[in-house]
Amino acid sequence: MKRFITFTLIVMLVIAMTLTLSACDGGNAFIETETTPEPPPISETTPTPDPTPEPPPESTPEPVEPVCEHTWQEANFQQPRMCLECGETDGERVTARFAEYGLTLSPQGSPVPYITTTHNRDAEIEGLAIFNSFSTVDYINVNIGGGFRSLGEPIQHENWRTDPDFDADDFFGEGSNRIGNIDWEWQVIHFQVNFTCDMSYNEGWLVTHGIIDYYSIDLSLSADEGLGAGMSGAMRTFRLNYNGNEYETYVFHTFEVDYVWRENVTQVATFVYHVFVPVGFDGVVITFINPANFTDGGATVSDVFDENTLFFRARNPGIVLNW
Numbered sequence: 001m002k003r004f005i006t007f008t009l010i011v012m013l014v015i016a017m018t019l020t021l022s023a024c025d026g027g028n029a030f031i032e033t034e035t036t037p038e039p040p041p042i043s044e045t046t047p048t049p050d051p052t053p054e055p056p057p058e059s060t061p062e063p064v065e066p067v068c069e070h071t072w073q074e075a076n077f078q079q080p081r082m083c084l085e086c087g088e089t090d091g092e093r094v095t096a097r098f099a100e101y102g103l104t105l106s107p108q109g110s111p112v113p114y115i116t117t118t119h120n121r122d123a124e125i126e127g128l129a130i131f132n133s134f135s136t137v138d139y140i141n142v143n144i145g146g147g148f149r150s151l152g153e154p155i156q157h158e159n160w161r162t163d164p165d166f167d168a169d170d171f172f173g174e175g176s177n178r179i180g181n182i183d184w185e186w187q188v189i190h191f192q193v194n195f196t197c198d199m200s201y202n203e204g205w206l207v208t209h210g211i212i213d214y215y216s217i218d219l220s221l222s223a224d225e226g227l228g229a230g231m232s233g234a235m236r237t238f239r240l241n242y243n244g245n246e247y248e249t250y251v252f253h254t255f256e257v258d259y260v261w262r263e264n265v266t267q268v269a270t271f272v273y274h275v276f277v278p279v280g281f282d283g284v285v286i287t288f289i290n291p292a293n294f295t296d297g298g299a300t301v302s303d304v305f306d307e308n309t310l311f312f313r314a315r316n317p318g319i320v321l322n323w
Contacts, residue, residue, distance in 0.1 A: 075091055098311075104311065106311050125200050131190075184279065220300055251273060255270070287309060
């Protein structure tokens with residue numbers, strides 16, 4: 001009997017301890033249920049494969065400019081050498097001969113001393129020369145052969161002054177101012193030379209002047225050939241170089257003398273040059289030379305130029321200064 005009671009007490013004690021541990025562990029201290037996870041549901045549709053990526057668009061190559069196989073035109077006084085196909089330029093312009101020779105341009109717009117001689121060339125006198133004005137026009141009217149002519153295109157008849165068959169009426173007829181692909185114009189240039197000394201008034205004076213091309217001047221030419229213009233009122237030829245080509249054009253100039261009474265008698269010699277040139281040409285140079293430098297024959301341009309020679313370059317429109 002005692003054993004039964006003792007066994008019963010032990011069983012009850014074990015049960016009580018079990019319940020106490022179960023309460024402290026939330027009731028799950030010794031109960032673990034392990035289950036196998038259910039497989040995912042079987043899809044009734046066939047999975048869509050990943051789309052194949054589209055290739056990138058083909059890029060259009062940039063057009064390649066054809067390489068120009070240059071056809072070069074040699075450099076000249078107005079422009080460096082240039083490709084006739086694409087217009088590319090290379091290098092520098094040809095140096096003007098005026099600069100190569102070391103000549104110096106005279107100032108414009110103010111009086112410059114001009115050394116000359118009396119009429120008989122037996123004494124040296126001094127005047128004052130000035131570049132008065134510059135302008136351009138399409139045509140000029142001049143008196144040639146007793147009648148006025150409207151002058152246009154450049155001279156192509158080299159011996160027109162001496163050829164007995166030359167017909168001024170036909171040659172100097174009104175014509176176009178476009179020769180080839182070049183437009184031409186007249187440059188009108190005014191100069192004055194003032195003399196105030198008694199010797200110039202009593203014994204007279206001389207003024208020797210001419211025209212040269214700033215770019216192609218040739219000092220080895222004879223003075224008569226190389227200085228272009230001649231007697232007053234005369235039409236003379238004038239050679240110039242433009243864009244690598246030589247042209248024989250013409251010059252017409254007039255001359256008159258006025259007497260201005262101030263404290264003493266001032267003689268004013270006025271010179272007007274008309275020169276036919278390509279539009280924009282800036283190579284016309286009017287030169288005033290001491291007549292004493294000319295010999296009886298054979299003088300070259302180099303012989304007649306000295307440190308007192310004046311060179312006025314006709315390239316500044318709008319200069320006007322009258323005494």
